[in-house]
Amino acid sequence: MSLTKGDRQMNIEVPAVFPVSYQALEQEAKKLMSKGAYGYVRSAASNEETLRKNTTAFEKWSILPRMLRNVADIDMSVTLGEHTYPYPIFIAPVGMQKLTHEEGELATARAAKTIGVPFIQSTVSSYSIEEVKAATVDSPKWFQLYWSRNEQVSFSMVERAERAGYEAIVVTVDTIMTGWRETDIATQFSPLKEGYGKANYESDPAFMHALGEKTDHESMIQSVLDNIHYPEMNWSHIAALAKRTSLPIYIKGILHPEDVQCAIEAGASGLIVSNHGGRQLDGTVAALDALPAVVKAANQKVPVVFDSGIRRGTDIVKALALGAAAVCIGRPFVYGLGIDGQVGVEKVLENLIEETRITMSLAGIARVKDLNQLKLIRE
Numbered sequence: 001m002s003l004t005k006g007d008r009q010m011n012i013e014v015p016a017v018f019p020v021s022y023q024a025l026e027q028e029a030k031k032l033m034s035k036g037a038y039g040y041v042r043s044a045a046s047n048e049e050t051l052r053k054n055t056t057a058f059e060k061w062s063i064l065p066r067m068l069r070n071v072a073d074i075d076m077s078v079t080l081g082e083h084t085y086p087y088p089i090f091i092a093p094v095g096m097q098k099l100t101h102e103e104g105e106l107a108t109a110r111a112a113k114t115i116g117v118p119f120i121q122s123t124v125s126s127y128s129i130e131e132v133k134a135a136t137v138d139s140p141k142w143f144q145l146y147w148s149r150n151e152q153v154s155f156s157m158v159e160r161a162e163r164a165g166y167e168a169i170v171v172t173v174d175t176i177m178t179g180w181r182e183t184d185i186a187t188q189f190s191p192l193k194e195g196y197g198k199a200n201y202e203s204d205p206a207f208m209h210a211l212g213e214k215t216d217h218e219s220m221i222q223s224v225l226d227n228i229h230y231p232e233m234n235w236s237h238i239a240a241l242a243k244r245t246s247l248p249i250y251i252k253g254i255l256h257p258e259d260v261q262c263a264i265e266a267g268a269s270g271l272i273v274s275n276h277g278g279r280q281l282d283g284t285v286a287a288l289d290a291l292p293a294v295v296k297a298a299n300q301k302v303p304v305v306f307d308s309g310i311r312r313g314t315d316i317v318k319a320l321a322l323g324a325a326a327v328c329i330g331r332p333f334v335y336g337l338g339i340d341g342q343v344g345v346e347k348v349l350e351n352l353i354e355e356t357r358i359t360m361s362l363a364g365i366a367r368v369k370d371l372n373q374l375k376l377i378r379e
């Protein structure tokens, strides 16, 4: 197979046998991607303590399976708000995917459509909302918003997502500034500065209007950064957005149970428990360890989605058993994309779904809706 462009090392072949485990995916992606690009995806903030804790947290929970419960028909469907999806799996918002593969979000969204998994598109995607929509008409898509200091830009992007038929808005609240990412500082790698994440901005009338005549690359990127860097952000911004859109708003980055009430009062329809894969604040609680208290605080008023650390089907089952309504897949699909574009993402998703199916069967639970009956023991 010929090499695709993107931020890659040249002369390295796509592997004949597609890697299955997360470790193998990471190793292959490392060979194919440039040092800067691979480092950007793999690494996390500060001492990477949260990155490590996110995965080891899963090993502290053990499944207590039930036997002989007729699991011939496994039903993995989930309903969130008005929408039912075939699997409890979403593609997490990941920015700047052209960094990993030339077709970036177009390849990922196509793979998501083929497999039947909703695609969450990042604000800082390499292809615009309209381009992704044109490439994947009639497939479920959500839009992740990085709130802009210029709120007209935020409202404008949300209106574009509405027009494109996206089903929900995800507002990420853990990135009011970039985390302290030592790998990227050492490699001096900034994909935003290189322009990988500007598609939604340069196609946005409110952003371009505010930019005026300074449309050169440097000015544009500086304006993107100035918009996202917004330490003043608070819950009133979510309330303002809730008044402007009829789409459900999911707040991504919740860890503290007391933030659940803040989010609901501001108008959120759902939450995503996440620590951004350890890329923002290091030293936080593992996302999985934050999940039960957030689920309890949500008290079934709003669905609680989960991400940060999902690497395999057993992780998915454990997160769902602890009360998540669905999970988002992050780094595993990014590596699949880096290895073999759309096909690579499809393979990663297929493997995750198959392992989830087998895990549910062997644990004795036939329907995702019943996974709250699965007993987990904290070791």
Ligand SMILES: Cc1cc2nc3c(=O)[nH]c(=O)nc-3n(C[C@H](O)[C@H](O)[C@H](O)COP(=O)(O)O)c2cc1C
Pocket (backbone or CB within 6 Å): 040, 041, 042, 054, 092, 093, 094, 095, 096, 122, 123, 124, 144, 172, 252, 274, 275, 276, 277, 278, 279, 307, 308, 309, 310, 329, 330, 331, 332, 334
């Ligand atoms: C390369 C990369 C880029 C990301 N970009 C975004 C983004 O644009 N918006 C966002 O809300 N989260 C972003 N995330 C965080 C993911 O949505 C998700 O929270 C994280 O990947 C979960 O951790 P995991 O991949 O270790 O499971 C990004 C993650 C990675 C690895």
Ligand SMILES: CCCCCCC(=O)C(=O)O
Pocket (backbone or CB within 6 Å): 095, 124, 175, 177, 178, 192, 225, 228, 229, 276, 279
């Ligand atoms: C100025 C914030 C840039 C964040 C870009 C994408 C992202 O969320 C990441 O984790 O990387």
